[in-house]
Amino acid sequence: MYAAEHRIAGVVVLFDPPRNMVDNVRSYVDELECLYVVDNSDFHDPELERQLLAIPNARYVRNQGNPGQAHALNLGVAAALRDGAHFVLTMDQDSRASPRMMARMLEVLDEVPRDQIGIVAPFHLTRDRPMPPPARWQDVYTTMTSGNLLNTAAFVRAGPFQEALFLD
Numbered sequence: 001m002y003a004a005e006h007r008i009a010g011v012v013v014l015f016d017p018p019r020n021m022v023d024n025v026r027s028y029v030d031e032l033e034c035l036y037v038v039d040n041s042d043f044h045d046p047e048l049e050r051q052l053l054a055i056p057n058a059r060y061v062r063n064q065g066n067p068g069q070a071h072a073l074n075l076g077v078a079a080a081l082r083d084g085a086h087f088v089l090t091m092d093q094d095s096r097a098s099p100r101m102m103a104r105m106l107e108v109l110d111e112v113p114r115d116q117i118g119i120v121a122p123f124h125l126t127r128d129r130p131m132p133p134p135a136r137w138q139d140v141y142t143t144m145t146s147g148n149l150l151n152t153a154a155f156v157r158a159g160p161f162q163e164a165l166f167l168d
Contacts, residue, residue, distance in 0.1 A: 013093065015039075105121075
């Protein structure tokens, strides 16, 4: 499998999360070499930090305030690049991976040359879009932030997330 040749890290961005968000992390963390948990919370929750650090491959980064989602993603991706990751899974605190989500996205790497991929994104099931599209994969021009596999080589070429476009 092509994807097995690549190192995959993850970044999850927190902002005053409920403690049960750790269950969301558990839905995907085992498929990553390392997960960078970037906490943009206004107030530190030592118990949540303890729970997250109990996950063997999790690394906790405390921002001590909210400089925005782009800043947090840039911190996590920079750490993943330093550690040699080829792809970075981007997640929000309220997102969880469905069964086989990662496996399905990784299968795309078997079919499309890496230099032609910027992001591999899952189909996001919502009330408005309850059924996935019929195609195995398709080109898209926009996607949600959460649940993507970001190609770090494309990130380096395109540059970091634009921090001036503040999302909280």
